[in-house]
Amino acid sequence: MTTTAPHPSAGAQPRLSGLESRDVSAWFGSHKVLERVSLTMAAGEVTALIGPSGCGKSTFLRILNRMHEMVRSAQLAGEVLLDGEDIYEHGRRPAEVRRRIGMVFQRPNPFPAMSIADNVASGLKLAGIKVSKDYREHLIEDSLRQAGLWNEVSSRLGTPGGSLSGGQQQRLCIARSLAVEPDILLMDEPCSALDPTSTRRVEETIAELRGRLTIVIVTHNMQQAQRVSQSCAFFLATHDTPGRIVEAGPTEQLFTDPADQRTADYVNGRFG
Numbered sequence: 001m002t003t004t005a006p007h008p009s010a011g012a013q014p015r016l017s018g019l020e021s022r023d024v025s026a027w028f029g030s031h032k033v034l035e036r037v038s039l040t041m042a043a044g045e046v047t048a049l050i051g052p053s054g055c056g057k058s059t060f061l062r063i064l065n066r067m068h069e070m071v072r073s074a075q076l077a078g079e080v081l082l083d084g085e086d087i088y089e090h091g092r093r094p095a096e097v098r099r100r101i102g103m104v105f106q107r108p109n110p111f112p113a114m115s116i117a118d119n120v121a122s123g124l125k126l127a128g129i130k131v132s133k134d135y136r137e138h139l140i141e142d143s144l145r146q147a148g149l150w151n152e153v154s155s156r157l158g159t160p161g162g163s164l165s166g167g168q169q170q171r172l173c174i175a176r177s178l179a180v181e182p183d184i185l186l187m188d189e190p191c192s193a194l195d196p197t198s199t200r201r202v203e204e205t206i207a208e209l210r211g212r213l214t215i216v217i218v219t220h221n222m223q224q225a226q227r228v229s230q231s232c233a234f235f236l237a238t239h240d241t242p243g244r245i246v247e248a249g250p251t252e253q254l255f256t257d258p259a260d261q262r263t264a265d266y267v268n269g270r271f272g
């Protein structure tokens with residue numbers, strides 16, 4: 001990280017990208033787990049993916065940034081369009097796709113012995129992005145501010161990431177993802193390992209990020225889906241049918257006036 005090349009997007013106007021899946025089906029070996037999932041995830045919005053355990057939400061999320069193919073037995077059909085271009089197009093590099101479409105996982109996974117600052121910058125290193133020392137400092141501060149963590153850590157950037165609380169570690173992971181300036185942020189149950197206070201703090205961070213980038217979040221928490229998302233997709237699988245979208249649309253509508261009885265039953269806690 002010693003070169004002086006500017007970051008590729010340094011000085012660029014922020015732009016928002018949308019994501020769209022078209023007829024996405026997925027398999028693990030011969031087990032089909034998703035059937036023709038088509039969903040538009042609007043630029044600058046938060047889209048929540050909800051549904052009972054095992055209906056394919058995480059698999060779908062992992063398809064959105066080419067992580068599904070990291071599983072040996074995994075197969076896929078359909079298209080995923082980032083600003084209209086298929087991320088699975090022949091010749092497109094998965095690493096570049098994953099730089100533009102970041103992922104935050106269920107359990108905070110910072111490098112525990114690495115300093116807070118280096119944890120944030122590690123996203124750059126992993127993505128092979130070289131920036132000047134000054135721009136690195138700027139990105140570290142900017143990413144921590146966007147993740148809502150700056151005020152809590154600015155005086156101790158050199159201390160290990162592992163010294164932070166669970167909620168702070170998750171916001172550190174969000175900062176690490178933001179440092180590479182992604183267009184899309186995928187979040188797979190980002191609060192399920194956190195206490196209510198930390199959960200609320202991460203939700204505030206999501207609310208602050210809304211409008212600056214496009215977010216897709218998997219959550220089992222119906223209140224959380226209502227608090228953080230503008231759009232929502234309800235997935236359902238049965239023992240002999242793969243996961244499909246039963247209904248998708250504005251979150252408010254899904255929760256107050258769903259078109260399908262199964263959606264009404266699920267969001268009102270009658271199953272799942």
Ligand SMILES: Nc1ncnc2c1ncn2[C@@H]1O[C@H](COP(=O)(O)OP(=O)(O)OP(=O)(O)O)[C@@H](O)[C@H]1O
Nearest residue numbers: 028033051052053054055056057058059060071073
């Ligand atoms: N690596 C894998 N190998 C084989 N099968 C898998 C793998 N990952 C997931 N599956 C199967 O794919 C289906 C969908 O799983 P997935 O984790 O996507 O569902 P989910 O809706 O995210 O569930 P949860 O809410 O419990 O996380 C399940 O039947 C699961 O057993």
